[in-house]
Amino acid sequence: MIAALPETHQSTNAIEALRHRLNQILLGKQDKIELLLACLLARGHLLLDDLPGLGKTTLAKATADCFGAKFARVQCTPDLLPTDVTGFNLFNQKSREFEFHAGPVFSDILLADEINRTTPRTQSALFEAMAERQVTIDGQSRILSPSFFVIATQNPIDSHGAYPLPEAQLDRFAMKLAIGYPDSNAQMAILESAGKSRIANDARQTPILATSGLERLQAEVDAIHVAPDIQRYIVELCEATRSHESIVLGVSPRGMLLWQQVAKSWAMLQGRSFVIPEDIQTVAEPVLSVRLVTRSQQPQALIENIISSIKVPTYR
Amino acid sequence: MNVSLRDQGPLISHRKRFGAVAMALTALSALLVQLRYTHPLVTILEVATAGVFIGSAYCSKQQWKKADITWLVAAAAVAAIFTPFLTDRIVRMLGMGSATEIAMLSTLAWASVAAAVLASRARMLGVSVVCSGFLTLFVSCISDSLWALLFAYTWCVICLWWLVANHWERVEASKAVNIRSLPHTRFATLLAGSFLCMFAAWFASGRFNVLHQLHAQWMPTSGGTTGNDIHARAGVGEGEVLVAATREPHTFGAIDTDFFLESPEPSLYDVVSKEMGEPKKKNKAESAQSLDQKDLRDQHSKIAEGNRSSQSFSIDREPPAPSHKLKDLASNALMFWKGRSGVSLAIQRFDQFDGEQWLQSQADQLHTESVAVEIKNRTWFRYRPMNIPTGPSPFISSQQEALKFTRFRSATIPTHHTLQLWHIDKVDRVDFFGKTHDDCLFMVDREHVPDYTTVNFINREINLEVIERLASQALSANITTARQRPPNEPLSCQSMLDDLRQKLIVDLPRGWPQVNAVIDGFRRDFAFDRQHSATDANESSLRSFLIERRGSDYLFATAAAMLLRDLGYETRLVTGFYANPDHLDRSSGELAIVPEDAHAWLEIRLGADTWIPLEPTPGYLQPSYHASLWYRLRKASPMVATALFVGFLILTAGWFARRPLFDIYCRLLWLPVRLLDDRRRIGWLSFVLDQRFCFLGKARPTGVTPRRWFAEQAFFNSEDLRESIPSFYDEADRIYFGVQEQLSSVGHRNMNRLWNEWTISNLRRDVR
Known part of the structure; x- marks a missing residue:
């Protein structure tokens, strides 16, 4: 920790507790958990893109448990309808009125499992919810929870019968993470913890922070300072993605804003009240890989290439 | 919060850079084509050097994108920008070179190119475009060639394309969607403003002195072309009368003002005496002490004769009286010269010096006949050669120049020392022209050259390679015959001349190096001051000049001539006029030759009939010599090699340390x-x-x-x-x-x- 936030031992403690809890659940993936927290505190949405059985759903559920938040899960299948996600109005014969039946989006944390299995029609039902934190049903807009957070998962290899997410929707995610296989020590620890008592599992479901606490942390992220030099650095990087010959679609202004926001929350997670160039570079890969459309190369290599070609702001 | 926003503009697209580079190259081409150097190889050298610098900077930038090599790029860019000055230094070592202003303009052009090629921010591109625009338009304005406009048009077309391509969206976004005409408030405002201005002008008129001066500066009312001219302010009748009078004083009746009474038709002798000072009147007692009676009589008769007929030139003169002259060159000019600036035009030559006066050894009015030559239906004249020249000519190339006489009161036609042919429109009579014993052209049986006569000349340049060879061959043969000093020498300042000679020559080989050393020594160590008068009135002018190292141009010429004679070279004094580059009449492109341009210099004899001018007076341009680039390189090679070697040593030592x-x-x-x-x-x-x-x-x-x-x-x-x-x-x-x-x-x-x-x-x- 380089510099503690002046006002908030409470915030620091809460973050430390969140970190500790999630690291207990998903072993050996401290860096991914750090990024997940950054995404959550930045009010972004997360796309977990990895093979089956690596703990994507577990991580999502554990995150919801940490906040005692209202958790909802949608198992995306080809026959899933938009109203299954957003909710619908049902005519009540008895009261002779339409009654609204809220869908899973009316929760604090929504897990959209295997999102690429459902049809584009249903995927797009999430558009408004993710971007505006509201849904419009039968001409009536309904506000979602202020801490509404979508964790979507997708399986990159089993593409038969899948509907790849359109670029417009990908841009609504703040970052994409691949959890990856744990190392051997972590795997040993997983095996060891498999037969633990139910009490321990219950303890894991105890909330650490109320949703209001999450909102307070998110407000603190907004107050993190970003110097003009850093903003210029972000702009230069974004412009470089747009003019790069191997990139078909660069970073949009919405993506740029999200990048700054994630960098701010990353800075807060590091205990700083301001963003430094390393923050931008650290969160670049997860933030950009979800929204860059490349010709052939892997986005990671291109992102490294772009970062290494733009002059980093220094003390001059 | 102590954070500053370093807004340097957005990043650059290829199109923006391409446009800016095209404009910069247009400006550079305009400069190099329109204001080119004396030798195309110099241009090629400059372009190649600066191009290599900029190219290597650009390649480094592209190649090592990851490395922070800003300083390297900046160093290369600075080197490219200052290449014109570097080239200029090298070229000057070769005896060529151009005006410093050209080097400065080239610097601006290369700065524009470097900024366009190496810019990483749009703002730098903007700077490049502004520089190239200024340069192109400036070159178009000052160039006489119509081709210059082509560059200006090209630049404008590229600039228009560039601006539209880069800013069209912004322009389109800011266009008016709806225009609503206001009620007549704007018209009323304009009307009220106009009335206010008119009232203010009426109120201020005649109340403030400064406005009077402004009025005078704006529209001169009484003569002169500058409003603050003292004669103009003194009020000498009508302006046009004054102008006409200064051109042709005898064409109208008397106007009893001081100005016109001071301006009779000036003879050539008057002009020289007025500008260089009157010869001193000798004190008899003083003369008697230094000379015996026979010599005194001789001397006095020579002075008297000289004053009458200008066949002698005394170096013992009073400082010229300060006078207020019209600043207007046109009305003050004796003649106009259309040709190379900085050349000297001879009217008289003196080959004998008696310690006080220069004399002509053959004072008889013998003249050589001229020969007519028909060239392109025009009659040109040349001297009938006295001897058939042998060996290579010391002169090379040829160019046409002209002299237009306005109020020059002498039959002698001032000529350049390399005169080959001359021509006057509609004059085909050979007997109109003659050549005096001192190699000057004159009009036979004429009181003076008629006003408004234009004489065209074909003049040449001195071939430095040939005269250097002639100097080394011929001068040694002249050692015994060159001393033409009368028997009453040695000079009173002989010991000083000997000291100066030893100091300047040291152990230089005979020939051109010695001549150069003497001329350079005078130009370097002595100061030109025509108003200077000797502090000790009893000292001779030459001695005072050598002691005080300051004096008029005839003293420079005399001292240099004497020193060269002591070294065995044959010399003579030349009087005439100097085509002063400062007296350029921009409207006509001609140099006005005014009385102040009266000048004295010397010539040295190389070979049988070859006299080469030398200019020992600082402030006057030396005669231009033509030499091949190879010859100049060979001459400058020791200096260039030394400079390169020392530079290499310094850079190597700097690199290791x-x-x-x-x-x-x-x-x-x-x-x-x-x-x-x-x-x-x-x-x-x-x-x-x-x-x-x-x-x-x-x-x-x-x-x-x-x-x-x-x-x-x-x-x-x-x-x-x-x-x-x-x-x-x-x-x-x-x-x-x-x-x-x-x-x-x-x-x-x-x-x-x-x-x-x-x-x-x-x-x-x-x-x-």
Whole structure:
């Protein structure tokens, strides 16, 4: 920790507790958990893109448990309808009125499992919810929870019968993470913890922070300072993605804003009240890989290439 | 919050850069084509050198994108920008070169090209476009050629395309959607404003002196072309009458003003005497002491004769009286010269010097006949050659020049020493012209050259290679015959001349090097001052000149001639006029030759009939010599080789000692850096650390932060240093990217340690 936030031992403690809890659940993936927290505190949405059985759903559920938040899960299948996600109005014969039946989006944390299995029609039902934190049903807009957070998962290899997410929707995610296989020590620890008592599992479901606490942390992220030099650095990087010959679609202004926001929350997670160039570079890969459309190369290599070609702001 | 936004404009697309480079190259082409150097090879040399600098900077930038090589690119760009001055220096060593203004314009052109090619921000491109635009339009304005307009049009077309391509969206977005005409308020405002201005003008009229002056400057009312001319302000009748009078004083009746009474038709003798000073009247007693009666009589008769007929030229003269002359060149001009500036036009030559006066040895009015030559239906004249010339000609090439007479009161036609042919429109009579014994052209049986006569000349240039060869061959043969001093020598200042000769010549070989050394010595060590008068009236003018090292041009010429005669060279004094480059009439492109341009110089004899002019007076341009580039290179090669060798030695030594030198530089820099605020000090330290790692071959790549790079590249033997580096960077981050204002005391200590202890010599141990 380089510099503690002046006002908030409470915030620091809460973050430390969140970190500790999630690291207990998903072993050996401290860096991914750090990024997940950054995404959550930045009010972004997360796309977990990895093979089956690596703990994507577990991580999502554990995150919801940490906040005692209202958790909802949608198992995306080809026959899933938009109203299954957003909710619908049902005519009540008895009261002779339409009654609204809220869908899973009316929760604090929504897990959209295997999102690429459902049809584009249903995927797009999430558009408004993710971007505006509201849904419009039968001409009536309904506000979602202020801490509404979508964790979507997708399986990159089993593409038969899948509907790849359109670029417009990908841009609504703040970052994409691949959890990856744990190392051997972590795997040993997983095996060891498999037969633990139910009490321990219950303890894991105890909330650490109320949703209001999450909102307070998110407000603190907004107050993190970003110097003009850093903003210029972000702009230069974004412009470089747009003019790069191997990139078909660069970073949009919405993506740029999200990048700054994630960098701010990353800075807060590091205990700083301001963003430094390393923050931008650290969160670049997860933030950009979800929204860059490349010709052939892997986005990671291109992102490294772009970062290494733009002059980093220094003390001059 | 102490954070400044360094807004340097957006990044650059290829199209923007291409347009700016095209405009810069157009400007450069306009400059090089329209105001080209004397030799095309010089242009090629400059373009090649600057092109290599800019090209290598661009390639380095493209090749090593990751490395922080801004300083290298900047150094190459600066080198390219100053290439014109570098080229100019080299070319001047070769005896060529052009005006400094051209080098400055070239510098601007190369700055424009460098900015366009190497710019990383749009703002730099803007600077490049402004520079190229100014340059193109400036060159178009000052160039006489219509082709210059082509460059201006080309630049405008590219600029228009560039602006439209880059800013059309912005223009379109800001166009008016709806135009609503206001009621007549604008018209009323304009009307009221106009009335207000008219009232203010009426009110101010006649009340303020400054407005009178403005009025006079704006529209001169009484003569002269400058409003603050003293004669104009004195009120001498109508302006046009004054102008006409100064051109042709005898064409109208008397106007009893001082100005016209002072301006009778001036004879050539009057002009020279007025400008160089009247010959001194000799005190009889003084003369009697120094000369015997026979010599005194001789002397006096010569002076009297000389004053009458101008067949002698005394160097013992009073300083010229200061006079107020019209500043207007046109009305003051004796004649107009259309040709090379800085040339001297001879009207008289004197080959004998008696210690006080220059005399002509053959004073009879013998003249050589001229010969007519028909060239392109025009009759040109040339002298009938006295001897058939043998060997290579000391003159080369030819060019047409002309002299237009306005109020020149002499039959002698001032001519350049390389005169080959002359021509006057509709004159085909050979007997109109003659050549005096002193090689001057004159009009036979004429009181003076008729006013408004234009004489065309074909003049040549001196071939430096030939005259140098002639000098080495012929001068040795002249040693015994050259001394033409009368029997009453030695001069009173002979010992001084001997001293000067020994000092200037030392052990130079005979020939052109000695001549050059003498001329250069006078130009370097003596000052030209026509108003100067000797402090001791009893001293001879020449002696005073040699003591005080200051005097008029005839004294320069006399002293140089005497010194060269002592060395065995045959010399003679020439009087005439100097085509002063400052007297250019821009409207006609002609040089006005006014009485103040009366001048004296000397000629040296090389070969049988070849006299070469020499100009020992500083402030007057030396005669132009033509020589091939190869010859000039050969002559300048020792100097260029020495300069290159010394430069190479310095650069090599600097390269090997670069690390300790940089450490010393940093030590010295620390003193002023300590006085800066914390933010700037951190910036300087960051720069210095980057450079130190550069010197160790570990330049920080572009996208890597200093903290990460230094941590990866160096291991720290010292525990203290190991802790102080991250601590320092944490604080630097807080100041630069956070909201902290000042370094803490720990930060100051860390900074001090990093600056003074992490030197290159110490780092060599620590870098991986």
